Amino acid sequence: MAEVTLLSLPASPFAMSVKMALIEKGVEFATVEENYRASGKSELLVKVNPVTKQVPVLLHRAKPIWESLVILEYVEETWKAQGTQLLPGDGYQRALARFWSNFVITKTGLLIMKRVGDEQLKARDQVLEMIRLMDSEWSKPEYGKPFVFGDKLSLADLALAPIASWKVTFETLGKFEFPDARTCPRMALWLDAIENHPTVQSAILAPDLNLENANIIQKLIKDNKIKF
Amino acid sequence: MAEVTLLSLPASPFAMSVKMALIEKGVEFATVEENYRASGKSELLVKVNPVTKQVPVLLHRAKPIWESLVILEYVEETWKAQGTQLLPGDGYQRALARFWSNFVITKTGLLIMKRVGDEQLKARDQVLEMIRLMDSEWSKPEYGKPFVFGDKLSLADLALAPIASWKVTFETLGKFEFPDARTCPRMALWLDAIENHPTVQSAILAPDLNLENANIIQKLIKDNKIKF
The missing domain is CATH 1.20.1050.10 (Glutathione S-transferase Yfyf (Class Pi); Chain A, domain 2)
Incomplete structure (x- = not known):
């Protein structure tokens, strides 16, 4: 699995926000698109997010981060020095x-x-x-x-x-x-x-x-x- | 008005969390306790929080900060060097x-x-x-x-x-x-x-x-x- 992998769902606005953050930071990432309608939640999703079982999940070096706003803060902190600064300086x-x-x-x-x-x-x-x-x-x-x-x-x-x-x-x-x-x-x-x-x-x-x-x-x- | 003032409501768990954060940081603060039941929302509350009109509001040098989790982050950042570190280092x-x-x-x-x-x-x-x-x-x-x-x-x-x-x-x-x-x-x-x-x-x-x-x-x- 890639160092940074995003579990997403094509229409999820929360996953879209995370994708934008990663692009703005210039972080390379792989995407796994869930498809709830076709097959229910994937085994991977339930395994990496047993609490809410929802996308987006960011896997960074195999550690799962849950909830879009939490992920946005994590992306900003982890790749602070590169790309767009996602939080104002003030x-x-x-x-x-x-x-x-x-x-x-x-x-x-x-x-x-x-x-x-x-x-x-x-x-x-x-x-x-x-x-x-x-x-x-x-x-x-x-x-x-x-x-x-x-x-x-x-x-x-x-x-x-x-x-x-x-x-x-x-x-x-x-x-x-x-x-x-x-x-x-x-x-x-x-x-x-x-x-x-x-x-x-x-x-x-x-x-x-x-x-x-x-x-x-x-x-x-x-x-x-x-x-x- | 004090440099740090908290608009609170005695039973609000969200206001309680903010009080704890300020105490842990050793920040001196004044408290204005709202009383919705007696008199509706105060003019002060509606003025400093026109968006949600809810407590807690932290007034720091007259600038209003809304929502308990946002206030907790603000308290940790603003008084980073003093008291308890409210976010883990990792x-x-x-x-x-x-x-x-x-x-x-x-x-x-x-x-x-x-x-x-x-x-x-x-x-x-x-x-x-x-x-x-x-x-x-x-x-x-x-x-x-x-x-x-x-x-x-x-x-x-x-x-x-x-x-x-x-x-x-x-x-x-x-x-x-x-x-x-x-x-x-x-x-x-x-x-x-x-x-x-x-x-x-x-x-x-x-x-x-x-x-x-x-x-x-x-x-x-x-x-x-x-x-x-």
Whole structure:
């Protein structure tokens, strides 16, 4: 097995964030793509992550690291001297980067995807409220642009960047359009920069493939065959 | 206002963890205790944390830091040279510390408290399963004892240490007893060390006061007057 191996799942936004971090750091890595639908969880995944049994798992010299934000911190620390610095140099900005990376996951994450019907529209409204909040906060002087803290990707950007793959899916399922430059100028600037960043482009699943996957999973949720 | 001020709530386990971190670091701090029940959220809280409007908030030189795990990292970084080192020196153990501190909050946290009836008993079973998992994992060679990584408190201990205040409440509401030394020897050793640690004792709300608060809140949940 390679010195650095990532257990991933093609549509997992959490795995996409880790891929981006490794690319930004210039770390060579092998990828093992899980396929839950075809065959359930792999023996390897259950063996290296007996606690949550979820991707992403980073195997570094055979030691497993679990949970995307924990892995992002580990990548930044382990390869500190090379590639992009994923945490700002300023201590207060580091705290803000950690806050936002956790916020987008715990406060909304994949809610639109996990719900159906009216609950899905409620989740959509919650996501819209979050986008407005971010637009307002990220306009303050302690932040930069076009990314959250300036012209380089940080941990805060990486946690949210998989939206470049998921946006079409969210818009289609939630029956809405993401706020544009008139209503949320800061977020529109950020999203444009993210969607055009080569690291983001090379780490995400194509938006149409993502929607295709999502439609299959939505059908399984509606038929009560799976539950998040 | 003091150079370091903590906005807290007496029964908040997240605020308790931050208090412990500040005490372990030897940082002097003032505390402003919120009282949601008497008067709703304070103007100060809404002003310094417009995003989640929740405690704990650490004000350091008037800059607000939000979310307990983000604050713990900030405290460790800002006062790195003094008091207890809250993150292990080894990179892999640091990742494990971050994983467990997040796990106890996101995978169980206050589920027993937030539910009533059958849902509460389901949450109890989930907590028991988590304790068994921790007992098994923390017995592995990459961990120490009696605390998660040895004889000093780390971030992983601090996230879970408020159980010293909440245990009686969980046991009473969930109608169970925490696993003892026969079934979960590693957790029993840990809990004993935590309950007797002077920093933990001085940072928590007394267990009987915690239960009294919890009973009032449980009545509000049952009467549909509040919802988590």
